[in-house]
Amino acid sequence: MAKTRKLALMALFVAIALTIFMIESQLPPIAPIPGVKLGLANVVTLTAMLLLGRKEAGAILAVRILMGTVFAGSPASLLYSAAGGFLAYLVMCLTVKHFAENQLWIVSALAGVAHNAGQLLACVLIVQTPGVFAYAPILAASGVITGCFTGFAAMYLTRALRKSGTS
Numbered sequence: 001m002a003k004t005r006k007l008a009l010m011a012l013f014v015a016i017a018l019t020i021f022m023i024e025s026q027l028p029p030i031a032p033i034p035g036v037k038l039g040l041a042n043v044v045t046l047t048a049m050l051l052l053g054r055k056e057a058g059a060i061l062a063v064r065i066l067m068g069t070v071f072a073g074s075p076a077s078l079l080y081s082a083a084g085g086f087l088a089y090l091v092m093c094l095t096v097k098h099f100a101e102n103q104l105w106i107v108s109a110l111a112g113v114a115h116n117a118g119q120l121l122a123c124v125l126i127v128q129t130p131g132v133f134a135y136a137p138i139l140a141a142s143g144v145i146t147g148c149f150t151g152f153a154a155m156y157l158t159r160a161l162r163k164s165g166t167s
Contacts, residue, residue, distance in 0.1 A: 001052075010048070010056055017044035017064040018071070025072045033135065036142045039112065039150055041068075046092060046108055046154035050101070051161060054093050061085050080122045087118035101158065105151030112147025113140050 001009075021041040030036060041064060049057035065085050069078040088111040095107045116139035123132045 006052060006056065009052065010060055013044050013048045013052075013060045014063045014067070017041040017060060018067050020044065021064060021068045022072055025068075031142065033138055033142070036139065036146075038146050039115065040153070042088065042108070042111070042115075042147075042150045043153045043157060045089070046096075046104065046111075046151065047157050047161070049092055049096055050104075050154070050158045054096075057092075058089055061089055076126060079126065080119045083118035083122035084115040085118070088112070088115035090114065101155060104155040104158075105148045108151025108154060109144045109147035112143030112145075112150070114143075116140060116143040 018041070020043070024038060024040050030038060044064075045057050045061045048060050052060075062085075065078070065081045069075075069081065073081070091111045091114040092107055095110055096104075099106050117136075120132060120136060120139065124130055
C-alpha cells in the first residue's frame with residue numbers, strides 16, 4: 001500500500017473512531033455500573049490492526065484517545081482511556097495472530113477485559129482506594145460481552161472492506 005494512501009486511510013480511521021466515540025459518549029449508560037459501555041470505537045482499532053498493521057492501529061488509537069479527551073474529556077479521563085486502551089492494544093497485538101479471522105471476537109473479548117483492567121488500575125491510582133477492585137468481576141463480564149460484540153463487528157467490517165478493495 002502506498003505511503004500516502006496508508007496515511008489517508010489512517011486519518012479516515014481516526015475520524016471514524018473519534019466520531020463513534022463522541023456519539024457513544026452522548027448515549028445513556030447501557031448499565032447502571034460505572035465504566036460499562038460498548039466501546040464501539042474499538043471496532044476501528046481492531047479493523048485497522050488487520051488491514052494496516054499493529055503500529056498503525058496503535059497510532060490511530062493514540063490519536064483517538066488524545067482527541068477524544070480534548071473534545072469530551074478531562075485529564076482523569078485521559079488516564080483512564082490511555083490505561084485501558086494501552087492494555088487492550090497490547091492484548092490485541094499479542095493475540096491477533098493466534099486466532100483465525102472468524103475468531104476475532106475472542107481477541108476482542110480478551111482486549112475488552114484488558115481494557116477494563118487498565119481502567120480499574122488507573123482508578124486505583126487516582127482515588128487511592130483498592131476497594132474499586134470489587135467491580136472487577138462485573139467489568140470483566142461486561143468486557144467479554146461488549147468485546148464479543150465489537151469483535152464480530154470488526155470481523156464483518158474487515159471482510160466488507162477487503163471485498164470492496166479498500167484495504
